[in-house]
Amino acid sequence: MCRWVAYSGGSVYLEELIFKPQHSLIDQSLESFRGTSTTNGDGFGVGWYGSRDVPGMFKETRPAWNDPNLRDLSAQVESPLFLAHVRATTGTEIQRTNCHPFRYGKWLFMHNGEIRGFEKVRRDLAIAVAPDLYAEIRGTTDSELMFYLALTFGLEKDVVAGVERTVGYVESVGHNADIDHPVQMTLGISDGERLYAFRYSSERQSRSLFHSRDVESLREIYPVAERLSDDAIAIVSEPLSDLTGVWEEIPESSVVISGGGKRELREFSPTISNDS
Numbered sequence: 001m002c003r004w005v006a007y008s009g010g011s012v013y014l015e016e017l018i019f020k021p022q023h024s025l026i027d028q029s030l031e032s033f034r035g036t037s038t039t040n041g042d043g044f045g046v047g048w049y050g051s052r053d054v055p056g057m058f059k060e061t062r063p064a065w066n067d068p069n070l071r072d073l074s075a076q077v078e079s080p081l082f083l084a085h086v087r088a089t090t091g092t093e094i095q096r097t098n099c100h101p102f103r104y105g106k107w108l109f110m111h112n113g114e115i116r117g118f119e120k121v122r123r124d125l126a127i128a129v130a131p132d133l134y135a136e137i138r139g140t141t142d143s144e145l146m147f148y149l150a151l152t153f154g155l156e157k158d159v160v161a162g163v164e165r166t167v168g169y170v171e172s173v174g175h176n177a178d179i180d181h182p183v184q185m186t187l188g189i190s191d192g193e194r195l196y197a198f199r200y201s202s203e204r205q206s207r208s209l210f211h212s213r214d215v216e217s218l219r220e221i222y223p224v225a226e227r228l229s230d231d232a233i234a235i236v237s238e239p240l241s242d243l244t245g246v247w248e249e250i251p252e253s254s255v256v257i258s259g260g261g262k263r264e265l266r267e268f269s270p271t272i273s274n275d276s
Contacts, residue, residue, distance in 0.1 A: 197235040
């Protein structure tokens with residue numbers, strides 16, 4: 001499907017995770033070891049936080065490994081928090097508006113997985129999006145629609161609760177349409193202060209997702225170790241190196257929250273809202 005990385009910590013150049021590691025995101029776009037698709041060449045995107053209120057973003061439909069602009073940008077832009085994604089479409093068009101991450105105000109959102117039977121439930125899901133938010137949808141993916149459902153269900157007030165309500169709603173609509181196991185997802189979400197990483201699927205067989213164990217683990221593999229803050233974390237679809245002890249798999253049905261000098265692991269459980 002897709003591969004993604006997210007980073008939070010002291011400011012580093014984007015290339016430190018996107019290009020330089022042994023099994024970088026660019027390497028994964030050419031040869032994924034743990035994804036359902038070996039190549040992820042249906043576009044890419046990167047979103048980063050800097051000194052402005054709204055995060056910067058760069059997307060393109062060409063393969064990430066074949067875009068010199070991405071290489072140049074990644075070598076020049078540094079950020080304390082960024083998200084990057086390479087796409088393998090599950091059926092929707094290859095176009096810039098369908099590339100991740102998706103942005104709304106200060107929020108960035110990216111997804112690996114799918115809403116199964118999306119063509120059968122798309123209309124019902126779209127109707128549930130708040131009218132003022134629906135006008136902001138630019139593409140045709142299940143991922144972007146999931147983002148705007150989460151915003152509708154309160155993501156801006158409580159990220160975990162908003163996603164739990166969203167997944168509960170999507171599962172309910174899917175089951176009503178006789179779809180088995182409607183949701184398959186890993187999500188990366190940020191407001192520029194905290195980084196959230198979700199791993200969940202309706203069948204409890206989620207796509208892979210890992211986080212760096214601690215900052216000392218990251219310092220083993222990055223030449224910019226002195227720039228990493230003590231709370232630095234990288235979250236990745238698959239490990240960026242084969243060094244033992246660096247990467248820890250995020251458990252099934254859980255969410256990792258990082259920010260403010262703290263890292264927290266919580267259980268993730270979809271809920272059905274009374275007003276869903």
